[in-house]
Amino acid sequence: MFSEVLTALSVSGLSRTELEKLIEIPRESSHGDYAFPCFVLAKTWKKNPVEIAKELAKKINTLKGFEKIEAIGPYVNFFADKTILTLKILKTISKEKEKYGSNNLGNKKRFMIEYSQPNTHKAFHIGHIRGTVLGESLARLRKFCGYEVIRANYSGDTGMHIAKWIWCYTKFHSKEKIKSEESWFAKIYVEAVKKLEGNEIGETEVLEINRKLDERKDKKIMKLWTETRLRSIASWKQIYQDLDVKFNKHFFESKVEKSGKKIALELVKKGIAKIDDGSTIMDLKDKHLGVWVLLRSDGTVLYSAKDLALAEEKYSKYRIDESLVITSVEQNLHFQQLQKTIEIMGFKNWKEYNHLGYESVRLPEGKMSSRTGNNILYSDFRDELVNSAKDELKQRLDLTNLELEKRAKVIAIASMKYPMLKQDTNKIIIFDKNEAIRFEGDTGPYLLYSYARAKSILKKVSKTKNELKMYELTDYEKNLVTELSRFPDVVKKANKQFAVSGIVHYVYTLSQTFNEFYHACPVIGSEKNSLRAEIVKAFCQVMKNAMYLLGIPLLEEM
Numbered sequence: 001m002f003s004e005v006l007t008a009l010s011v012s013g014l015s016r017t018e019l020e021k022l023i024e025i026p027r028e029s030s031h032g033d034y035a036f037p038c039f040v041l042a043k044t045w046k047k048n049p050v051e052i053a054k055e056l057a058k059k060i061n062t063l064k065g066f067e068k069i070e071a072i073g074p075y076v077n078f079f080a081d082k083t084i085l086t087l088k089i090l091k092t093i094s095k096e097k098e099k100y101g102s103n104n105l106g107n108k109k110r111f112m113i114e115y116s117q118p119n120t121h122k123a124f125h126i127g128h129i130r131g132t133v134l135g136e137s138l139a140r141l142r143k144f145c146g147y148e149v150i151r152a153n154y155s156g157d158t159g160m161h162i163a164k165w166i167w168c169y170t171k172f173h174s175k176e177k178i179k180s181e182e183s184w185f186a187k188i189y190v191e192a193v194k195k196l197e198g199n200e201i202g203e204t205e206v207l208e209i210n211r212k213l214d215e216r217k218d219k220k221i222m223k224l225w226t227e228t229r230l231r232s233i234a235s236w237k238q239i240y241q242d243l244d245v246k247f248n249k250h251f252f253e254s255k256v257e258k259s260g261k262k263i264a265l266e267l268v269k270k271g272i273a274k275i276d277d278g279s280t281i282m283d284l285k286d287k288h289l290g291v292w293v294l295l296r297s298d299g300t301v302l303y304s305a306k307d308l309a310l311a312e313e314k315y316s317k318y319r320i321d322e323s324l325v326i327t328s329v330e331q332n333l334h335f336q337q338l339q340k341t342i343e344i345m346g347f348k349n350w351k352e353y354n355h356l357g358y359e360s361v362r363l364p365e366g367k368m369s370s371r372t373g374n375n376i377l378y379s380d381f382r383d384e385l386v387n388s389a390k391d392e393l394k395q396r397l398d399l400t401n402l403e404l405e406k407r408a409k410v411i412a413i414a415s416m417k418y419p420m421l422k423q424d425t426n427k428i429i430i431f432d433k434n435e436a437i438r439f440e441g442d443t444g445p446y447l448l449y450s451y452a453r454a455k456s457i458l459k460k461v462s463k464t465k466n467e468l469k470m471y472e473l474t475d476y477e478k479n480l481v482t483e484l485s486r487f488p489d490v491v492k493k494a495n496k497q498f499a500v501s502g503i504v505h506y507v508y509t510l511s512q513t514f515n516e517f518y519h520a521c522p523v524i525g526s527e528k529n530s531l532r533a534e535i536v537k538a539f540c541q542v543m544k545n546a547m548y549l550l551g552i553p554l555l556e557e558m
Contacts (some may be wrong), residue, residue: 049074106147123186169190414444
């Protein structure tokens with residue numbers, strides 16, 4: 001119905017794009033299904049917004065598919081004809097199934113999204129989960145909206161943190177067998193940081209190791225680096241399997257070091273970069289972006305130069321139309337400097353090299369840090385949630401150990417992902433395990449429970465095909481169908497704003513609306529059996545589509 005509203009409001013003189021940004025969905029159903037604020041027209045129409053609303057409502061009052069269109073103050077409010085809407089939506093969902101809500105906004109543009117970015121030789125902790133699940137959800141959303149999506153991961157497998165790890169291993173752990181465990185790598189890195197505090201001799205030794213890593217000539221160091229790098233990467237496999245994340249391309253810093261140094265030196269020759277106290281820098285102070293160091297005074301390469309090489313490779317080799325890099329907000333300035341530098345370099349698609357920063361994840365007791373070891377490793381975090389889910393299930397059901405494990409893992413993943421995705425990226429997440437694992441309220445398990453409840457209804461409904469008949473709808477049925485009709489618009493908005501939190505809020509509201517319908521509108525044994533069963537079926541399909549976009553698995557039974 002949204003498209004009909006857009007077409008009708010074209011009489012306002014605004015473009016379709018402008019209208020899409022302005023049309024609202026009222027919080028209260030008494031104000032209609034859509035509302036258009038007329039304030040923006042006051043200047044061009046030279047009238048009071050209240051008068052404009054009355055005039056617009058009068059012009060388009062006969063719009064097909066709507067019970068009424070009326071002016072309420074400075075707003076034009078649209079009330080959909082729920083009978084027409086119900087038949088249309090149920091028919092559309094039944095026909096389109098998993099494609100319901102999708103669109104072709106991307107028009108097959110090649111879109112590369114880079115996310116997750118764990119560093120080798122360090123912990124994959126719960127702070128990494130936010131960027132990983134956010135990136136995966138946005139990748140799914142973009143594909144759902146008609147883009148050709150390339151999922152990319154970019155990891156730091158060289159640099160000072162590796163030098164510190166190698167220093168600590170060779171000094172204190174050289175007799176230990178190398179393991180493919182994130183906890184083992186994390187433990188040694190944290191130990192390195194602590195042992196290097198105020199240790200000038202140690203810091204000098206680390207700098208020497210880093211220089212040798214950069215030169216790649218020391219066979220002993222390179223052998224150790226190669227083996228531990230591969231073992232560290234192997235430790236991520238189970239994590240990505242748990243989170244249902246798959247990448248098309250995995251970039252590594254070690255592969256772009258040489259090209260990054262080459263680009264930095266070329267920028268100096270062209271007068272774009274300069275040498276300052278031995279370091280190669282981009283002086284961006286006149287752009288209010290400070291100084292961006294490309295190479296250290298000893299010639300070793302920094303993240304900045306590597307990112308220039310990576311940007312060049314992404315566009316030249318993969319011929320992408322648009323790029324999005326997702327990192328913590330701590331790198332916001334870095335990416336502003338990167339974008340400004342590639343603009344100065346004459347980079348053709350610099351405007352399309354976008355960055356999305358997300359805030360940190362904290363525990364109720366405070367901020368985490370991989371340097372101090374004050375964090376929770378992914379594996380420990382997952383196991384804790386799985387055990388909590390098991391305890392909850394044991395109180396409710398008598399399950400086999402195999403079934404208990406299966407359901408608990410799905411519930412744990414939902415409990416993990418949901419809080420990470422429902423917050424806007426500019427807000428810090430305080431992750432409370434006890435809150436996240438609850439089966440009631442604004443949580444992942446609540447969504448799973450709502451879906452499983454709907455599926456149980458469909459299993460009990462007679463398999464005999466009844467003719468779909470329309471009856472006078474209750475408010476509960478109207479509200480649920482209206483929510484189902486909103487999904488395509490929610491998807492479009494989320495895609496345009498890179499904001500999957502909108503889908504999270506939608507699916508929670510949808511679940512609440514379904515549960516209100518469930519308690520007030522019996523399906524089995526009702527004369528409305530066929531219609532209500534179709535509404536429940538449509539709810540299951542939209543839930544399935546929305547939860548897929550969020551990367552949250554579902555359970556047929558809780």
